[in-house]
Amino acid sequence: KQLMKYTERFFVNFNTRRLLQGHAAQNVLYNLPYVAQGYHTMQLSKVIPHKGAAVLISAGPSLNKNIEELKRAKNHLFMIAVDTAVKPLLKHGITPDVFITLDGRKPLELLKGAEWLPVVSNPVARYELLDQQKGKKIFFFDGYQLPLDLYVQNGKVLPGVAVGGSVACSGFSLLYKMGFETVILVGQDLAYTNNKSHADGTFQETMPKENTDFMINVKGNYQDTVPTLTNLKIYLEWFVDYIKGAKERGNFQVINATEGGAYIEGTELMTLKDALDEYICEEIDFSALIETMESAFTEKEKKKSFESLKDIPKQFLEIKKIAQNLKKEYQKVELIEKSGCRNSQSYQKTIKKIKKLTDKCHSYSGYQLIEETLGTAEYILQTEFFYEQDDVEAKDLILQTAGQGIAYSEVLQDCAILMQELSCQMLERAKNIYGGNHAEQ
Numbered sequence: 001k002q003l004m005k006y007t008e009r010f011f012v013n014f015n016t017r018r019l020l021q022g023h024a025a026q027n028v029l030y031n032l033p034y035v036a037q038g039y040h041t042m043q044l045s046k047v048i049p050h051k052g053a054a055v056l057i058s059a060g061p062s063l064n065k066n067i068e069e070l071k072r073a074k075n076h077l078f079m080i081a082v083d084t085a086v087k088p089l090l091k092h093g094i095t096p097d098v099f100i101t102l103d104g105r106k107p108l109e110l111l112k113g114a115e116w117l118p119v120v121s122n123p124v125a126r127y128e129l130l131d132q133q134k135g136k137k138i139f140f141f142d143g144y145q146l147p148l149d150l151y152v153q154n155g156k157v158l159p160g161v162a163v164g165g166s167v168a169c170s171g172f173s174l175l176y177k178m179g180f181e182t183v184i185l186v187g188q189d190l191a192y193t194n195n196k197s198h199a200d201g202t203f204q205e206t207m208p209k210e211n212t213d214f215m216i217n218v219k220g221n222y223q224d225t226v227p228t229l230t231n232l233k234i235y236l237e238w239f240v241d242y243i244k245g246a247k248e249r250g251n252f253q254v255i256n257a258t259e260g261g262a263y264i265e266g267t268e269l270m271t272l273k274d275a276l277d278e279y280i281c282e283e284i285d286f287s288a289l290i291e292t293m294e295s296a297f298t299e300k301e302k303k304k305s306f307e308s309l310k311d312i313p314k315q316f317l318e319i320k321k322i323a324q325n326l327k328k329e330y331q332k333v334e335l336i337e338k339s340g341c342r343n344s345q346s347y348q349k350t351i352k353k354i355k356k357l358t359d360k361c362h363s364y365s366g367y368q369l370i371e372e373t374l375g376t377a378e379y380i381l382q383t384e385f386f387y388e389q390d391d392v393e394a395k396d397l398i399l400q401t402a403g404q405g406i407a408y409s410e411v412l413q414d415c416a417i418l419m420q421e422l423s424c425q426m427l428e429r430a431k432n433i434y435g436g437n438h439a440e441q
Helices: 002-035 041-047 063-073 083-091 127-132 145-152 167-178 230-249 272-279 286-291 299-309 312-339 345-362 367-373 375-386 394-434
Strands: 053-057 078-082 098-101 119-121 137-139 182-186 216-219 225-228 253-256
Touching: 002 127, 002 137, 002 145, 002 230, 002 299, 002 367, 002 394, 041 137, 041 167, 041 286, 053 063, 053 167, 063 083, 063 182, 063 272, 078 083, 078 167, 083 098, 098 167, 119 127, 145 299, 145 367, 167 182, 167 230, 182 272, 216 230, 225 230, 299 394, 312 345, 312 367, 312 394, 367 394
Parallel strands: 053 078, 053 182, 078 098, 098 119, 119 137, 182 253
Antiparallel strands: 216 225
């Protein structure tokens, strides 16, 4: 059971990585000037009172049942919406205090009319989406080194938020880390309630009913079972584990006011009306409080951050040189093996140089973006190596490895050139975004 659980998560993560690998590097690079502004989730936590409850609004199909009830929560409970839920909320006259986004390919039309909303984001979110947002851009660390470097060099911390696979997971983690002791879930179906994937007004005005015969069935909140997909089931398990861990660490309560969908162990079922009756508090202008947020960086630190952006293209230039040298060394291995002089001193020297070049390549923060972009190629090389026949000759194996090394070095060089171009374009974006005030200094 544990092995199957691990395997499912591995392939969901791998397929997500493969799906987004054509966008991840460009998004991270293009968003760096925004990260350099110095707004992050800990700054948000400082200005938002976290006594009482907060509301996390997701875009599950059950949102249609109680969306109007959310009007009562405005300016009484802190409301964070996932990006896909923003469109139906605005249509009903409900403006969340912030929205959160993760997806590097999120359709821009989902946020039409929400340009002035503050956004909580990871650095790999779709850059065009962040470009259109005029509100504060509040970042959290999600594992990418280049954005983190902007903080580390200034002796600051870019706080992390758990990434459980879905934007709702990160929104939930954010509210917990902000210090809220009660979180009210709305639209968190994690299932195809009434055979629909999302609430009406998200991707379509009326979302179509889908065939759920092939889907997994899990326990429902108000039904014996509800149909769901493998990835949604993984998110469901994440919520269960996270809630369990949070409760073990202290007083924490989760009210599931979704009024449909899958049952999340550790939550208390309640209608949204009853939840608001119990937890609604005095009026607070959360939007005004968010406007008072100050950057984590002083003006001097901002200048230092923008100055460091200029070094990023140089990283990829160095990686390109390393790739060229790696190719030469792998070609030497190939020649030595064909000549039958594997035990020679030059062979050992070549192997050590390959190791040294590889380690140097990995030492650059920018290499992470190359590795992300070449994820599928790397996976293919690994599987080709491990699925070789047991009785393969050592010479053939070494020649095959050398050939793979040559091929990968060529792809590495091409990718480094591409990243260098993108990082140069990032510098131009920095000038346009900030009018050259920091980028020129």
